[in-house]
Amino acid sequence: MTNALRGADIVARSLERLGCRHVFTLSGNHIMSVFDAALETRLDLVHVRHEAAAVHMADAWGRLTGEPGVAMVTGGPGHANAVGALFTALGAESPMVLLSGHAATWELGRGGFQEIRQADMAAPVSKASFTATSAATLGRDIGEAMRIATSGRPGPVHLSLPSDLLEERVESNAIVWPDARAASGVPALAASIADAVLAEIASAARPVIFAGPQLSNVSGRALLARLEAAAKVPAVILESPRGIADATLGAFSDIVQRADLIVLLGKALDFTTRWATGKGFDPKVRVIAIDPEGALVERAAKEMDGRLALGSIADIRSAAETLIVRAAATKTRSDGWLAEARAALDNRPAAWASIAAQTPGRLHPAQVFRALRPYVESDPDTVLICDGGEFAQWGQSMLPVRRRMINGVAGSIGGSLSFAIAARLQEPKAPVFAVLGDGTIGFHISEFETAVRRKLPFVAVLGNDALWNAESQIQLREYGKERMHGCDLTPARYDLVVAALGGHGEHVEKAADLPGAIERALASGKPACINVMIESVAAPVIRL
Numbered sequence: 079m080t081n082a083l084r085g086a087d088i089v090a091r092s093l094e095r096l097g098c099r100h101v102f103t104l105s106g107n108h109i110m111s112v113f114d115a116a117l118e119t120r121l122d123l124v125h126v127r128h129e130a131a132a133v134h135m136a137d138a139w140g141r142l143t144g145e146p147g148v149a150m151v152t153g154g155p156g157h158a159n160a161v162g163a164l165f166t167a168l169g170a171e172s173p174m175v176l177l178s179g180h181a182a183t184w185e186l187g188r189g190g191f192q193e194i195r196q197a198d199m200a201a202p203v204s205k206a207s208f209t210a211t212s213a214a215t216l217g218r219d220i221g222e223a224m225r226i227a228t229s230g231r232p233g234p235v236h237l238s239l240p241s242d243l244l245e246e247r248v249e250s251n252a253i254v255w256p257d258a259r260a261a262s263g264v265p266a267l268a269a270s271i272a273d274a275v276l277a278e279i280a281s282a283a284r285p286v287i288f289a290g291p292q293l294s295n296v297s298g299r300a301l302l303a304r305l306e307a308a309a310k311v312p313a314v315i316l317e318s319p320r321g322i323a324d325a326t327l328g329a330f331s332d333i334v335q336r337a338d339l340i341v342l343l344g345k346a347l348d349f350t351t352r353w354a355t356g357k358g359f360d361p362k363v364r365v366i367a368i369d370p371e372g373a374l375v376e377r378a379a380k381e382m383d384g385r386l387a388l389g390s391i392a393d394i395r396s397a398a399e400t401l402i403v404r405a406a407a408t409k410t411r412s413d414g415w416l417a418e419a420r421a422a423l424d425n426r427p428a429a430w431a432s433i434a435a436q437t438p439g440r441l442h443p444a445q446v447f448r449a450l451r452p453y454v455e456s457d458p459d460t461v462l463i464c465d466g467g468e469f470a471q472w473g474q475s476m477l478p479v480r481r482r483m484i485n486g487v488a489g490s491i492g493g494s495l496s497f498a499i500a501a502r503l504q505e506p507k508a509p510v511f512a513v514l515g516d517g518t519i520g521f522h523i524s525e526f527e528t529a530v531r532r533k534l535p536f537v538a539v540l541g542n543d544a545l546w547n548a549e550s551q552i553q554l555r556e557y558g559k560e561r562m563h564g565c566d567l568t569p570a571r572y573d574l575v576v577a578a579l580g581g582h583g584e585h586v587e588k589a590a591d592l593p594g595a596i597e598r599a600l601a602s603g604k605p606a607c608i609n610v611m612i613e614s615v616a617a618p619v620i621r622l
């Protein structure tokens with residue numbers, strides 16, 4: 079067996095062949111053979127403090143680069159910890175692969191160490207979830223997982239790797255390496271259908287385009303901007319659980335209410351779109367659904383009950399390109415409607431420019447983000463991450479950026495510190511800001527140790543109101559002031575925690591002190607946390 083490789087070597091080398099550079103991981107018995115095999119490759123193991131953080135990092139890598147991020151965790155409890163974070167990646171339509179160690183095949187059904195039905199467990203939060211069955215085909219399995227993660231609507235894929243297959247030796251001529259040229263299988267938008275879509279747009283008075291989260295990265299936004307300019311149709315990404323009412327979209331609800339045609343470009347007709355019915359919509363509004371998944375086109379047809387003008391299964395990016403090319407040949411619309419929509423999108427209440435806290439020693443979130451804005455705008459490549467409840471939504475709507483990651487359609491809080499670490503691995507120079515709440519920082523504060531160890535600086539701007547405010551606001555609204563409980567926290571000094579972990583900490587109670595704190599945090603070259611004491615105010619509402 080001279081040319082034989084371990085299954086673990088096949089895994090590591092397949093990842094390398096497929097262009098993977100960083101593996102976000104946390105060690106464990108089932109995967110130590112892959113750690114060992116990685117020594118013979120250029121793979122960089124970024125090891126973290128909780129398996130969910132590894133998944134969040136792979137998710138962020140996928141969102142930022144469009145290449146599948148890779149997380150690797152151990153079996154049983156490691157896998158269980160990782161699974162929750164897949165929900166976030168699924169909502170964000172992020173291409174990523176979770177590789178989980180797994181009890182040996184010969185142990186299965188016999189009460190093996192950390193044995194659990196891992197593929198079943200991850201299935202509802204993955205595009206595909208499966209377990210490798212032979213050492214020789216591990217490479218093909220990894221290639222297939224990567225292909226599924228990136229094709230059609232991108233998303234997370236889980237693959238479990240039984241430990242005995244990782245240890246098994248396979249002769250080199252029996253190894254099935256990944257096929258990097260495997261096709262995505264999702265069709266392009268036919269020219270005739272593109273023309274039919276453009277004809278519908280031409281005959282509509284007030285059309286809008288809703289794009290899905292998969293277009294929320296820099297290249298997706300640029301593509302959508304080109305489509306908007308070519309078709310003269312306002313095009314927005316619905317990536318927040320607040321959907322059309324996300325304050326990032328200003329007063330766009332007013333535009334949607336008047337729309338007579340909605341083109342869903344890879345956007346599921348779901349709660350974020352309010353299913354295009356009810357008082358926020360013209361009862362006669364028609365919908366076009368272009369989606370990589372037939373089931374979602376069918377769902378749109380059913381939901382719209384006769385008002386689906388057209389449905390087509392197609393790859394979204396190539397569909398947008400086809401529409402741009404063919405729009406050049408159709409008669410141009412006047413600029414009026416698009417100009418109106420852009421004005422609505424830019425709408426921000428005038429009061430935001432001067433609003434200030436009423437409580438001494440506390441800042442209003444708007445004060446925080448007015449101070450942060452010049453630093454965010456100092457570089458076109460700045461990465462902004464918004465995570466948590468009310469505070470972060472102020473940042474989301476007040477800070478214009480090209481590169482941003484938010485909790486996403488999943489509405490799951492806690493990923494931001496991991497997102498920031500992955501962003502810094504990808505972005506060598508521009509500032510990386512994570513804006514988050516004091517409740518949210520608790521999920522993964524230990525990742526500051528990862529960032530310190532790996533020398534990956536970013537600045538976390540923490541709005542500390544000693545409260546899970548978003549939920550507290552629900553209690554206030556729904557049950558009354560006297561029934562608010564179970565959401566209080568202490569005004570803990572998270573900046574001191576970060577300093578103790580080797581990072582840079584700042585504590586701010588006055589607006590005038592914020593610019594200095596931001597500058598010192600950036601200049602420290604360390605992962606930093608600015609603990610800003612804020613007033614508990616509700617998230618910004620521009621339109622309901």
Ligand SMILES: Cc1ncc(C[n+]2csc(CCOP(=O)(O)OP(=O)(O)O)c2C)c(N)n1
Pocket residue numbers: 465466467468469470489490491492514515516517518519541543545546547548549
């Ligand atoms: C994983 C997860 N757990 C719980 C929630 C519910 N939730 C949404 S926002 C929020 C409060 C966040 O508190 P904090 O980070 O302090 O931000 P604040 O609202 O106070 O600004 C909670 C508990 C959620 N969306 N996701």
Ligand SMILES: [Mg+2]
Pocket residue numbers: 515516517541542543544545546547
């Ligand atoms: Mg809070």
